[in-house]
Amino acid sequence: MSTTNTPAPVGDYATEFAGRTALVTGSASGIGLATARRLGRGGANVVIADYNADGAESAAAELKAEGITAAAVAVDVTKPESVEAAVKFSVDTFGSLELAVNNAGIGGESAPTGEYDIDVWNRVVRTNLDGVFYSMRHELPAIEASGKGGAIVNVASILGSVGFAGSPAYVAAKHGVVGLTKTAATEYAAKGIRVNAVGPGFIDTPLLRQMDQDAYDALTALHPAGRLGHAEEVAELIAFLLSDRASFVHGSYHLVDGAYTAR
Template identity: 60%
Template structure:
C-alpha cells in the first residue's frame, strides 16, 4: 500500500488507545504527521503517544459527548491552526442477544458510540475542514456495515448507518475539497478478541477465506492510503479489508 505524502499534516484519530487506532497513529507518526490520539481511556492513549514520540499527543475524548467533541476540535485548531485528516475509529461491540431480547439501554449505548459519536466527530471536523477548504476523513465501519450477524442488531444497525452517513457527507463536501470514505475490517487481531475461547477463535478464522484473522497494521495501511493525496479521486466509498469474508 502506498504511503501517505511526505509533507506533515495534522491528524485526529479516535479510539486510539489500542488495536486499529493505535496502528493508525503509528503509521501516521512514522510518516511525520502531527497526530492527536484521542480516547476515553486516557492512560491507554498516553501510552501510545509515549511509545511513538513527540509527533503524537494524547487527549481524553468521550465521543458520545458532543460538547467534548466540539471542544477537542477547537483546541486542535487553536494549537495547530488546522485539521487535515481524521479517523473516526472509536467503537464498542455491545451485547450478543437476539433482536427481540435486546435491552433498550444496550441498544442506545452501542448507537451512542458507534453512530452518534461518529456523527458528532464528523460535524465538527467538517466545519474545521470547510473553513480551510480541504481535508480527508475515514470512518471505521466493519464487514457488518454490509453483512448481518446474529445477536448484534445494534452494532450491525450502527455500522450500516455509518456507511450511509459517509456516502451522504461525501456528496455534500466533495466540491469543497473534502473527501470522506469508510473502511470495513473483517475480524482483526485486537485486544477485543483476547477473551474468546479457542474454539470460538477457530470459528472466526474459518469465516475468512484467507485462513487467518487480519492485523491492525493491514487496516492502518488502507486507512492511511485513503487519507493520502494518492487517493485524491476516491470519495464516498466503503472499502473492505476482510480476507475475503464478504466475497463468500
C-alpha cells in the same frame, strides 16, 4: 496465498502527510493506534483522542519515543461538546486540522432483536453512529477552515454490509455509518474534502486471543484468506484513503476482511 501472521509491510511514504494534522478517535490501542502510528510515520502531526485519558497519554508517549509528533486528548464521542473540544485542541496544538479518522466504537451485548435491551441499544448507537456524526459535525468545518482541503475516514465494519445475529444495534449503527459517509461525501467533495469508510473484518487482537483454541480456529476458518486480519493492515488502507493517492476516491466503503463477506 499467504496465511502467515505477519502484518503487511508499511510502505515507504515518509513525507506523504507532512504539514498535516490527523485526529484519530479511539486511538489508545488497536486499529486506532496502528492508524495513528502509520499516519505519524508518514509525517503527520497526530492527535490521540480516546475515552481512556491515561491510555491516550501512554499511546502518545509511545509514538513520541518513535520520533512521531503526537499529542493526547480525552474525548467522549457520545457528547458533542467533548468532540468539539477535541477538535479545538487539535487546531490549537498544531495550527490546523486536515485529516480525521473516526474509529471510536463499542460492541455491546449479544441478544436477539426482540429481546435486545433498550439501554444497550441506545449506548451502542450513541457511540457508534451518533459519535461519528458528532465527530464529522465538528471536523468538517475545521478541515474546511484550514483552506487546504483534507480527508476523513470513518471506521465502520464488515457488519456495515451484512447482518449478524445477536448484534442488532451494532449492525444498524455500522450500516448508518456507511450511509452517513456517502451523504457527507456528496456534500463536501466540491470543497476539496474527501469522506470514505472502511469495513474491517475480524482483527487478531489480544481479546480474540482469549478465546479457547477451538473457537479461535472456527472463527479463522470463516476467512478464505486462512487467517484473521491485523490492525496494521487496516491502518494501511486508511492511510491510502487519507492520502493524495486516493484523490478521486469519494464516498466509498472498502472492506478489509480476508474475503469473509465474499463467501
